[in-house]
Amino acid sequence: MTTEVRVPTLGESVTEATVATWFKKPGDAVAADEMLCELETDKVTVEVPAPAAGVLAEIVAAEGETVGVDALLAMIAESGAAVAAAPAAKTEAAAPAASGNDSVDVMVPALGESVTEATVSTWFKKVGDAVAQDEMLCELETDKVSVEVPAPAAGVLAEITAPEGTTVDASAKLAVIAASGAVVAAAPTAAAPAPAAAAGGKDVEDAPSAKKAMAEAGISRDAVTGTGRDGRVMKDDVARAVAAAASAPAAPAAAPRAPVAADDAAREERVKMTRLRQTIARRLKEAQNTAAMLTTYNEVDMTACMDLRKEYKDLFEKKHGARLGFMSFFTKACCHALKEVPEVNAEIDGTDVVYKNYVHMGIAAGTPQGLVVPVIRDADQKSFAEIEKEIAEKGRRARDGKLSMAEMQGGSFTISNGGVYGSLMSSPILNPPQSGILGMHKIQDRPMVINGEIKIRPMMYLALSYDHRIVDGKGAVTFLVRVKEALEDPRRLLMDL
Structure with missing residues (x-):
């Protein structure tokens, strides 16, 4: 039994369309409502879904053909009836000769909410290599996280359909794994399509x-x-x-690269930016272009925090199984201050201000791949021990590239600790759409006047960058003073003062 795929209604006064792209080829399995092809009219682009599940038995209207309303585009056969058609289609495409029972497709895994594509960064196996089930085949890089792709079955890697550097969507096929016996003849052929695709890239017919x-x-x-x-x-x-092109005059053109001497050019290395680094660059620039960003500074005497930490750190670690660091002090101090100055914990949405009756604290963490910001959800409801455990666990997984998308979304305020790298003072950039970010810095002994006497105290500079569109100077300064007071006398946190 076969099902016809026909041109859908194109809209009022539109009588024909051009077949722009086929996303399936004869012999491919299709699911009901899966997108088969794309049609282009003089007004809109129309996607054509599969009316039923089965196998694409025949494409009647090839790419570039002009078709009328209700014209026949393709035929879908039931899975059982398509067995005879599939080999013919594969022979025509010169694909590896592994039957459906002998091969398994390696697909892009779930990338996370709102992530629609990824770049294949590294293949750990090559065509012809034996693979075990769940063995890591390759690594994908999205604009936020790295995703490892395990082998769905044991066998031999027969074909790599997405080589390194390829950008793939969330439903793309990455490779084919064949049963050990079936791949002997297929392996040499499997690598052939990639060069052909690369060579033919410039000969693709545009719509x-x-x-x-x-x-x-x-x-x-x-x-x-x-x-x-x-x-x-x-x-x-x-x-x-x-x-x-129309908006180009309004934006300054990128400065051309200065001429480089031949002997200097030979010593240079050009490396493509990772998707994560591109996203970091874009978001930071967006923050500068969108927000009315301003930074206010203060300094805090860390004596009380350091004494408290020194006195209880061993007991704390013994009871809770987590080290007592300074991040929990700063997190609790910020949560305390945000209650008094809620606009620092808010965001602008069009012409509205969204005030958040919770604190999802972003903790910026440097990784070999770039800066990521895992979120401690409901930090205002958590204890020192819960905060320290979560920061340690998410920091470790951030360095290993194991954070999920959900763990880096929804933050309402961010803390960035440049002091771990030796920074004495800096102006942090906002993490949109948040309205505030606190910068911590290096603790350094400095002479301070205490009750008319010069004392040596461990001092830290604090910097609050904020969006002046929503946070006034008074609110920003008040917030930073409250953080300073809580850190210089942690008892205020217990008394809610």
């Missing part, structure tokens, strides 16, 4: 509507970045390029 739009706008193909399959330019890509 007809995109060509027409480029001609009308007078924009060259080189000025448009294609987002379609294999880099194909779609109509929306042209519209974005035209809009970018």
Whole structure:
């Protein structure tokens, strides 16, 4: 039994469309409502879902063809009926000859909420290598975390469909694992498609509507970045390029790189920025461009905290199984101050101010891959021990690249400790959409006047960067003074003073 895939209703007065992209090929399994192809009209782009589950038996309208409303696009066969059709399709595509029972697809795992794509950073296996079930095959890099991809089954890596450097979406196929006996003949062929794809990258046919739009706008193909399959330019890509070109005069052009002498160039190394580093750069610049950012400073005498920590750290660790550090003191002090100055814990949403009756504390952590900010949820409700345990555990997983997306979302305020690297004073940048971030710094003995006498005290500079659109100077200074008071006399935290 077969099911027809036909052109859906295209909209009022639209009678035809162009088949822009097929996301499946004959022989591929499809699920009900899975996107099969994309059509382009002179007004909109239309996605065509599968009307039933099965196997794509035949593509009737190839890419680039113009079709009318209700025209036949493809045929979907039941899984059992498609067995005979699938080998023919695979032969035509020169794919490895492993039957469905002998091969397992390696797919992109769940990337987390709001993450739609990743970059293949490293393959730990090559085509022809034997793999054990759950053995790590490759590592993906998103704009926030690294994701390891384990082997879903034991066998031999027959094909790598997404080589290193490839950007893949959340439902993409990464590789194929074949049964040991079936892969002997397939392994040499498996690597062949990659060079062909790379070589043919510039010969991809752009969508007809995109060509027409480029001609009308007078924009060259080189000025448009294609987002379609294999880099194909779609109509929306042209519209974005035209809009970018129109707004270009308002934004200063990037400064050209200064000429480099030949002998210096030979000693340089050019490394592509990781997706995480690109995202960090973009978000930090967005914070500067969006918020009215201002920083206020103060200093705190750490004597009381250091004495308290020294007196109880052994007992604390023995009872709670966690080291007593300074981060729990600062976290509790900030939670205390945020109750009095709630706008520092708020955010702007359009023309509204969203006040948060909770404190989800972001703790900035440096990792080999870049800066990440795991969130301690409901920090205002947690004890010193709970905070220390969570900071230690999330800091360790941040360095190992094991944090999930959920653990880095939803923060309402952030603490950044540059002092661990020796920073004496700095102005931290906001973590959007938050309105405040506290910078901690190096503890350094300095001469201070105490009751008319010069004393040597362990002092730390504090910096609060805040969004002046929502936080006034009085509120910012009050917040920092309350943090200072709580740290210089931790008993105030117990008395809620």
